[in-house]
Amino acid sequence: MSKKKKRIEEAVTTEDLWKIMLERIPPIVSEYFRGGADSETTMRGNVKAFQQSTTTAKGAIKFGNLDLSTQTVGHTLKVPWYISPVGSLRSLYPMADAVASKVAGEYGTVMAQSTLSGTPMEAVTEASENSCWFQLYLCGGKETALRGIERAKKAGFTGLILTIDTGVSGLRALHAKMNPMQVAKPFKGVGIGEAFALMFRKLSVAPQMITRLSWLIEHTRDGGLMEFVNVVDENGQAMPYADIGEQLASSAVTWDDLHWIKKAWGNDKPLIVKGVHCAYDAKKAEDLGASGVIWSNHGGRQQDRVPPTLHIVEQEMPHMSNSKLDFMMDGGIRNGTDILIALSYGLKAVGLGRVTAAGIGAGGALGLRRAFEIIDSDLQRAMRLVGLQSISEIQQMGCEIRRKNLLLGDSHLPEFVY
Numbered sequence: 001m002s003k004k005k006k007r008i009e010e011a012v013t014t015e016d017l018w019k020i021m022l023e024r025i026p027p028i029v030s031e032y033f034r035g036g037a038d039s040e041t042t043m044r045g046n047v048k049a050f051q052q053s054t055t056t057a058k059g060a061i062k063f064g065n066l067d068l069s070t071q072t073v074g075h076t077l078k079v080p081w082y083i084s085p086v087g088s089l090r091s092l093y094p095m096a097d098a099v100a101s102k103v104a105g106e107y108g109t110v111m112a113q114s115t116l117s118g119t120p121m122e123a124v125t126e127a128s129e130n131s132c133w134f135q136l137y138l139c140g141g142k143e144t145a146l147r148g149i150e151r152a153k154k155a156g157f158t159g160l161i162l163t164i165d166t167g168v169s170g171l172r173a174l175h176a177k178m179n180p181m182q183v184a185k186p187f188k189g190v191g192i193g194e195a196f197a198l199m200f201r202k203l204s205v206a207p208q209m210i211t212r213l214s215w216l217i218e219h220t221r222d223g224g225l226m227e228f229v230n231v232v233d234e235n236g237q238a239m240p241y242a243d244i245g246e247q248l249a250s251s252a253v254t255w256d257d258l259h260w261i262k263k264a265w266g267n268d269k270p271l272i273v274k275g276v277h278c279a280y281d282a283k284k285a286e287d288l289g290a291s292g293v294i295w296s297n298h299g300g301r302q303q304d305r306v307p308p309t310l311h312i313v314e315q316e317m318p319h320m321s322n323s324k325l326d327f328m329m330d331g332g333i334r335n336g337t338d339i340l341i342a343l344s345y346g347l348k349a350v351g352l353g354r355v356t357a358a359g360i361g362a363g364g365a366l367g368l369r370r371a372f373e374i375i376d377s378d379l380q381r382a383m384r385l386v387g388l389q390s391i392s393e394i395q396q397m398g399c400e401i402r403r404k405n406l407l408l409g410d411s412h413l414p415e416f417v418y
């Protein structure tokens with residue numbers, strides 16, 4: 001067994017996989033996946049909110065098999081987590097979105113593919129034995145988005161996620177300082193003076209590439225810096241890898257857009273609104289025909305200083321008691337106990353963003369399978385210790401399985417890894 005494979009198989013927590021990912025991927029790339037907005041208060045808060053939550057435990061209980069299945073927006077998932085849309089996943093591993101959908105399919109769950117992805121959407125649905133969802137940004141404008149929706153339907157996606165929290169891109173300060181767009185700029189068309197400056201800039205990242213040669217070779221063989229192959233203009237031209245911030249700002253979504261998006265996607269298929277922070281927006285989404293809502297602060301990458309998603313869920317779910325929506329959440333989930341706590345608020349499923357990046361970045365399918373194995377055994381262990389045999393029991397028991405945290409301060413909490 002290769003050393004790399006052994007390390008992945010010996011990983012005990014998803015934090016172990018994250019550390020392997022950081023060793024394999026050059027910092028100028030991995031920082032895109034790590035970073036949060038501004039001071040990263042919300043990003044860390046997402047994780048801390050789970051660490052500060054406590055559960056009950058019941059003794060003298062013995063179960064046979066557990067039932068991890070759940071239903072959301074007309075889909076049955078064999079496990080109560082799905083892969084959240086993560087842009088540029090392919091920079092971590094060749095054809096990463098298809099690799100992720102394959103692993104999600106093996107687990108009987110859903111891969112949600114980002115618009116900002118370098119893998120053709122057909123390859124993603126093709127790789128999975130289960131359903132896939134497509135996440136929509138309106139990059140390139142309405143006509144481009146309509147082409148994307150038609151293509152997603154044809155490719156077999158069964159759910160459309162509309163992300164509403166990216167009216168502008170958040171400032172991820174450390175990555176901005178690394179200026180990856182400058183490093184990626186081609187020499188073609190630049191004057192001699194700029195060419196020299198560009199060469200020195202490219203040389204400055206050589207040390208981090210040389211120490212990560214296996215990534216560099218695989219990435220180059222996979223085609224290098226990808227185009228956004230699912231965002232295609234009227235001439236069939238894919239959107240080049242450009243400044244995503246500018247793209248998002250010029251294509252911000254409004255509630256009015258939901259009308260034509262819903263019509264184009266079709267009333268028979270679920271529309272899910274992601275990036276919802278308050279009951280007002282959730283109700284608006286429901287009124288406009290959404291089937292599901294994902295409470296999410298985008299992994300702390302957009303507006304810093306908004307509450308951790310778990311706190312949003314705790315504060316807003318009670319206002320939605322008359323709603324027919326299916327609710328999900330993402331942000332800060334790193335292990336199975338986190339999932340148990342999230343579902344106890346009545347959610348149907350949770351999304352994994354950086355856990356997916358940790359697994360894929362550590363070693364493609366091997367790494368993501370290990371991440372899923374860890375989460376799976378974590379969740380099963382937590383369910384047995386708390387005394388719950390099924391996901392529906394977690395959802396029904398609700399606050400009865402949560403305990404008020406009476407510890408003051410946070411010096412007892414584990415160190416923040418990711």
Ligand SMILES: Cc1cc2nc3c(=O)[nH]c(=O)nc-3n(C[C@H](O)[C@H](O)[C@H](O)COP(=O)(O)O)c2cc1C
Pocket residue numbers: 032033034046084085086087088114115116135163274296297298299300301330331332333351352353354355
């Ligand atoms: C590197 C990265 C890229 C992301 N790209 C997208 C995206 O293209 N579309 C989207 O809706 N959300 C995107 N997200 C947000 C995730 O879908 C999800 O909300 C978030 O990662 C959840 O937090 P977690 O990373 O703590 O699990 C991205 C997140 C990360 C970490």
